Amino acid sequence: MNVSLILIILLVGAFATYLAGDKLASKVALFFGLASLGSSIVLLNHYNLGENISFISQWITQPNISFALKADGLSMAMLLLTTALTPIIIFSSFGNQYKNSKSFYALILFMSFAMAGTFLASDGLLYYIFWELSLIPIYFIALIWGNGDAEDRKKAVVKFFIYTLAGSLFMLVAFVYMYQQAGSLLLEDLYKLNLSATEQLWIFLAFFLAYAIKIPLIPFHTWQANVYQKAPTVGTMLLSGIMLKMGLYSVIRWQLPLAPLAAKEYMYIFIGLGIAGVIYGSIVALRQKDLKKLLAYSSLAHVGLIAAGTYTLTLDGLRGAVLQMIAHGFVVVGLFYVAEIIFRRYETRAIAEMGGIRTQSPKFTSMFLILVLASVALPTTFNFIGEFTVLYSLSQINIWFAILGGTTIILGAYYMLKMFQHVMLGETNSKVFADVTVNEGITLVLIIGVLFFFGMYPKPITDLITPSLEEILTQINRIN
C-alpha cells in the first residue's frame, strides 16, 4: 500500500463523478472525497508504524524523470489537509444548484488530485506537472460557475491564470537548469548539488516568482482579491484553503533546501515582504465593503505571516508555519462558507446590506463568532498555536519583526470584529434569515471541532511534521 492510492482514488473519482450524471454527481464526489480521506488516514497509520509508503518508478528515460511520490511527515500533513478539506468543501456545496454539476464536481476532485500530487511529488518535473495541472480546473471552476459580470470575471480569471503560469514557467527553467547539473530531478539528487551562491540566487528568485504569485505575497497579490470574489464559493475555498498552501509548502520543500545560501543571505528581505503583506492586507481589509473581498485580504495578511515564518529558517518558524497553514486552511474555508450561507439567504455580499442576523439565528451567530475568534488567533484555537509559534520565531530573529507581525492579531481582531458587528449585530433585519440547515450546521461544527481539538492538543500534528522539518533544516544548514 502506498500513497499513489490516494491519487488513483481522486482521479478515478473525478471520472466516475463525470460519468455519474448531473443528479448523482455531488454524492459520488462526496463518496470519493471521503474514500480518499479514509485511505489517507489508513496510510498515516502505516506511516506511523514505520512502513514505507513512498512510491517510485521510472517514467521517462530520456530525460531522466521518475514518477516519484515521497511521503514524509510534512507531505502527509498536507495530504491530510487536502483530503480532509475536499469532502468538507464538496459537502458545503450541497445547498447550491449548479448547472452541469457533473463537470463541476469532477473538476473539484480533479483539482484535489492535482494538489495532492503536488504535495507528494518528489521529482521536480512531476511536481511541476501537478503544480500546473491544478491550475486548469480552478480556471474553469471560476470562469464557468463564478458570479458577477461575465466580462469582469473573465478578466480576473485570465489575469490569475497568466500570472501564475508566468511565474511557474520560470520555475521550470530553474528545474531544467538544475537537471543539467544533476542529471536527474529527484529531490535527493537535487539536494546533493553543489551550486554556487550566484546560481542559488537565480534559482531562488525563479522559485520565488512562482511561489510569491501563488501564495500570494506583496507585490504579486493583485490577482487575488478579484478572483476570490468572482469565483464560486467552492472555488474560493479550494483556492484559499488548499491551493495557496501549495505555494507555502513548496517554499519549505523546494525553495529553501535547494537554495539555502540565497535564503540566508536575503532572509531579511523576504521576511520583510511577508510582514509587509500582513500590514497591507490588514489595512486594506479594514476598508472592504464586500464580505468575500474582506476575507480575501485577511487571508493575504495571514499567509504573509506564514511566509515570514518559513523564511526565518528556524525550526520554530517552519513548524509554526506548517501548523498555521493547516489551521488557516480550516478557518478560511469556514469563513467563506459563512459568507456563502448568508448569500444563500440575502443574495448579497455587501456588508452594508447585512446586519441584525443575531436575533434571528443565534446558533449561526455563535458558530460564526467562534470562527471569527479562531481567525484572530484566540487561545485554545488551532490558529493561536500556529500564529504564536511563528511570532515567537520572528522574535528570535529580530524583535521588531515580531512586533510588526503581531499587528496581525490586533488589526485582525479589529477588522474581523467590526465586520462581525456589521454583519450580525444591530437591529433585527427586515429580511428573514432562515436558521442554518442540518447540512450547514454539520459542516460548520466539523470545522470548529477540528480547530478546537488541535488547538488544545496539537501534539499529533507537531509529532508528525517535526522530524521531516528537522531533516529539511539540516539540508538548509549544510555547509557548501
Next chain:
Amino acid sequence: MNTLIAIIGLGVLCLLFEIFNLRKAIVPITIIGLLGVLGLTISEFNSTESYYNNMIVVSKFSSTFSSLFIVLTIFLVALGHNFYENHQSKISDYIAIKIFLLAGAVAMVSFGNLAMFFLGIEVLSISLYILAASDRMNLKSNEAGMKYFLMGSFASGIILFGICLIYGAMGSFDVTEISELSQSAELPIWFPIGIVLVTIGMLFKIAAVPFHFWAPDVYEGSPALTTALMSTLAKVVAMATLYKLLSVMNADISESFKIIVVVISMASMTVGNIMALRQTNVKRMLAFSGVSHAGFMLMTLLSLSTSAGSLLYYASAYSLSGIAAFSVILYVCKNRDNEDIVNFHGLGKTNPLLAAILTAALLSMAGIPIFAGFFAKLVLFNQTILAGYLALVIVAVVNSIISVGYYFKLILAMYTKEPNEERKGTPVIIYAVAVIAIVLNIVLGLFPSFVLDLLA
C-alpha cells in the same frame, strides 16, 4: 523506398476510382491503403538502405518522420469525407492530390541527393498550390492560391539557385559526397552562400519570420481543410527537411549561422505571438501561432547532432493538436463564409465534447503539462540550455506566456459567451478524428519516451 512506391500507387488508384465511378468508397479505401503503407513503413524501421545511386536513403530518421506524415494524412483524408460533401464529383482529385503531396513529403525526408530533395519539394508545393485554390468559385481561395504560388515559386527559385551554388562548389548533388567535401579546409565562398539560400527557401516554406508574410493571407483564404494541411503536415515536413538538409550536409554549422538561427527563432516566436494576439479570425490566429511554433522548432537546429528526437516529438505534438483543433474548426465553420471567433461563442454549451477537445488542443499548443506540447517544449528547452543558449530559452518562456493570451481568447469565447445559433448534425468522422488526435496527443504526453527514444 517501398513506402514511396506504395504511396504513389495509392495516388494513382485514387484517380482510377473516379473512372470506375467508385467515389463513395474512395475515403475508406484510401485510409485502409494508408494504414497499410504505415505498416510497411514501420516494418522497415530498422533498416538503413540506399536506392538508385543514393537518390533515396531510407534511415530511421526518414521512416519515423514518414510515419508521422502518413498518420497526419490519414486524419486529413478522413476529414475530407465531410468537407467535400458538396463537391462529390471532384473528391477523387482532392484525395489523390493529398496522396501525391504525401509522396512529395516522404521524398523530402528520405532524399540522398539534392535533385531528389528538389523534386520532393516541388511535388509537395505544387499540390499545395492546387489545394489552396481548390475552392475555385471563391475569390479568396483564388487569391490564396495565386499568392502562395507566386511566393512559393519564388522560394523554389531561391532553393534551386542555392543548390546550383552548392553544386558549383562541390561538383556533386550527392549529400554524402558534399558532407565529406565540406570537411576539407578550403571551401569556396559560394558553398556557404548556397547553404544560406537553400535555408532561406526552406524558412519560407515553414513560414519563419521574416519570410512569413504569405502565411496569414494564404491560411485565411484557403479552404479550411487545406489550411489544416498547411499548418500541420506541410509545416512539419518543411521543418524536418530543413533539419535533415543541414545535418547531412555539414553536421557542424558555423557559429555565425547559429546566431542567425537564434535571431530568426526569437523573431518568429515574438512576431508570431504578438500578431496572433490581435487576430479575430481563428485561421489567421492559428497561422501566426504556427509562425511562433516554427520559431520553437528552429531551436532544434542549434544542436543538430542530438535533437532529431526532440524535433520529432515537437512536430508530433504540434501537428496532432493542430489536427484536433482544425477538426473542431471544420465542424464549427462549416457552411459559414468566415472563421471569425464569433462562430465559436457558446460552443461549451452547445457541444461540450468538441469544446473540450479544442480546449485540450490549445492547451497543448500553449504548453500546459500532461499534454504533449508541454514535454515538447521541455525537451527543447533542455536541449537548448545544454547547447548554451539560455537567453533564447528565456525569450521562448516569455513567448509561451504571451501565447496563453490568444489561446485563451478562444477558450473564453467558447465558455463564457452565449451561443448564437444551434448547429445541427453530428458528423461522426469529425468527432472520431478529433478524439483520436487528442487522445494520441495525451498518450504522447503520458509516455514521452515512446517517441523521444525512437531517434535517440
